[in-house]
Amino acid sequence: MTSTVFRTLTEVVTFHAEHQPERVAIVCDGREMTYRQLHVESNRLARAIRAGNIGRGARIGYLGMESERYYELVFACAKSETVLVPINWRLAPAEVAHILRDSGAELLFVEHEFLATVGEQQTELPRLARLGSVIDLDGTGPLGSALQAWKAGHSGDDLAPATGTDDPIVQLYTSGTTGLPKGVVLAQRSFFMLRDQLREHGSDWIDWKPDDVNLIGIPGFHVAGIWWAIQGLAAGVTNVAMRTFRSKDAVRLLVEHGITTTVVVPAMLHMMLSEPRAEPNPFASLRKLGYAGSPITESLLLQAMEVLGCELTQFYGLTESGGVAVCLPARDHVIGGPKLRAAGLPCPGFEVKVIDAGGKLLPPGEVGQICLRSPALMLEYWGLPAATRETLVDGWLLTGDAGHLDPDGYVFISDRIKDTIIVAGENIFPAEVENALCKHPAVAEAAVIGIPDERWGEVALAFVVLRPGAKATPRELMLSLKGMIADFKIPPRYEFIDAVPRNPSGKILRRILRDKFWAHMERKVN
Numbered sequence: 402m403t404s405t406v407f408r409t410l411t412e413v414v415t416f417h418a419e420h421q422p423e424r425v426a427i428v429c430d431g432r433e434m435t436y437r438q439l440h441v442e443s444n445r446l447a448r449a450i451r452a453g454n455i456g457r458g459a460r461i462g463y464l465g466m467e468s469e470r471y472y473e474l475v476f477a478c479a480k481s482e483t484v485l486v487p488i489n490w491r492l493a494p495a496e497v498a499h500i501l502r503d504s505g506a507e508l509l510f511v512e513h514e515f516l517a518t519v520g521e522q523q524t525e526l527p528r529l530a531r532l533g534s535v536i537d538l539d540g541t542g543p544l545g546s547a548l549q550a551w552k553a554g555h556s557g558d559d560l561a562p563a564t565g566t567d568d569p570i571v572q573l574y575t576s577g578t579t580g581l582p583k584g585v586v587l588a589q590r591s592f593f594m595l596r597d598q599l600r601e602h603g604s605d606w607i608d609w610k611p612d613d614v615n616l617i618g619i620p621g622f623h624v625a626g627i628w629w630a631i632q633g634l635a636a637g638v639t640n641v642a643m644r645t646f647r648s649k650d651a652v653r654l655l656v657e658h659g660i661t662t663t664v665v666v667p668a669m670l671h672m673m674l675s676e677p678r679a680e681p682n683p684f685a686s687l688r689k690l691g692y693a694g695s696p697i698t699e700s701l702l703l704q705a706m707e708v709l710g711c712e713l714t715q716f717y718g719l720t721e722s723g724g725v726a727v728c729l730p731a732r733d734h735v736i737g738g739p740k741l742r743a744a745g746l747p748c749p750g751f752e753v754k755v756i757d758a759g760g761k762l763l764p765p766g767e768v769g770q771i772c773l774r775s776p777a778l779m780l781e782y783w784g785l786p787a788a789t790r791e792t793l794v795d796g797w798l799l800t801g802d803a804g805h806l807d808p809d810g811y812v813f814i815s816d817r818i819k820d821t822i823i824v825a826g827e828n829i830f831p832a833e834v835e836n837a838l839c840k841h842p843a844v845a846e847a848a849v850i851g852i853p854d855e856r857w858g859e860v861a862l863a864f865v866v867l868r869p870g871a872k873a874t875p876r877e878l879m880l881s882l883k884g885m886i887a888d889f890k891i892p893p894r895y896e897f898i899d900a901v902p903r904n905p906s907g908k909i910l911r912r913i914l915r916d917k918f919w920a921h922m923e924r925k926v927n
Contacts (some may be wrong), residue, residue: 591723666826
């Protein structure tokens with residue numbers, strides 16, 4: 402598609418509204434929005450935001466599923482010089498409140514079914530307590546009626562925001578060492594740097610054709626979701642957004658829309674391949690599928706290579722890296738190939754190095770901490786300067802992942818230095834779950850680890866020490882966590898032990914707990 406260089410999201414939608422106004426930009430649940438409509442409606446929404454005395458750099462929350470309205474808000478934030486804070490709608494009310502409080506969001510757009518999540522916490526959120534600061538996207542009328550009413554009277558004419566490529570555009574929340582999510586602030590350049598570099602290097606790792614139809618299956622509160630959607634919109638293709646991922650619906654949409662490109666997490670791919678298939682082959686239109694978010698099992702990768710019949714590309718990156726940083730291109734997806742277990746090569750514009758615990762550079766073959774450097778890296782952890790300094794060191798991002806480089810420069814991931822558990826692409830930080838478990842009156846202490854699972858990649862296992870004389874069942878513990886943490890964070894498995902292993906300083910020795918589950922695995926992540 403277009404080779405135009407974009408520096409900001411405003412330039413993206415303005416360009417396509419001028420050059421292909423009637424091309425469908427987004428399809429969701431049968432509704433279509435053209436690039437002209439996306440441009441005009443995001444202008445109106447941006448003017449409404451400005452009219453509400455929401456200043457430059459203010460944070461604006463979104464709590465809802467995928468829809469064309471979400472991407473309208475993405476571009477409206479760019480045009481109103483504000484910063485979007487997308488919130489995982491599966492979080493518990495207290496978790497949502499933390500994000501709203503931490504970000505200092507001054508305005509919140511919320512789908513009607515999630516209003517109750519916010520309502521019980523709103524009095525504790527001073528910035529959102531004022532009248533009109535929470536916008537019910539649906540109201541009681543037809544879908545979108547409340548949003549349309551809020552925009553009423555505002556012009557769809559172009560705006561000229563003063564924001565540039567270095568200005569923040571989104572603040573995505575990811576797990577932190579304290580167990581509370583941290584706000585990762587990304588600049589506009591995070592969404593365009595790789596696109597420009599791939600074009601300059603003539604690389605087809607991520608490429609677009611004029612007739613491409615792109616499926617957005619990963620939710621936009623994840624960096625992989627919003628990053629991939631913006632790539633498709635920047636390319637000017639039609640993007641089909643799923644409200645929420647269901648494998649049956651995903652396979653149906655492949656056929657109905659002739660989907661040619663998509664990015665999924667391995668658990669999503671597993672579910673799609675497990676769907677009953679009728680003739681003709683529902684995957685026939687696919688020409689390129691990317692997978693990211695968590696490592697893929699060898700059996701699933703081989704199945705995908707045999708069944709899909711399209712190019713496969715693996716992406717590795719973090720929220721903090723601004724999206725994709727390492728890529729295993731289609732040419733390396735060869736059954737029995739020497740690079741098939743690699744995460745891939747550094748993307749153009751990215752540098753990778755591996756260091757030991759003291760920060761010393763390690764040679765190829767030696768395992769240490771993987772570090773990344775590029776202009777796409779995050780600006781900061783919002784309001785956490787010390788954590789930012791610990792993670793961004795001399796321009797390098799310390800990923801917390803362990804791995805090595807081979808002599809050809811390929812990155813191999815072997816373990817995680819951090820204790821994050823990844824279940825179907827969702828990050829779970831053990832401390833958060835442990836803190837919630839220890840609120841149960843029968844629990845003295847707890848330790849949570851990830852163990853391998855063929856379907857989900859990993860699942861959480863909780864080791865629980867009961868108080869003297871106390872009793873509890875796994876089911877009771879599971880039910881006690883309902884509403885305290887998101888459902889996907891609740892461990893499905895429990896083991897009762899006499900004591901949690903700790904080192905002399907009191908740190909939980911998770912490796913002792915993990916080893917028996919991972920000893921047979923080639924990689925200590927799944």
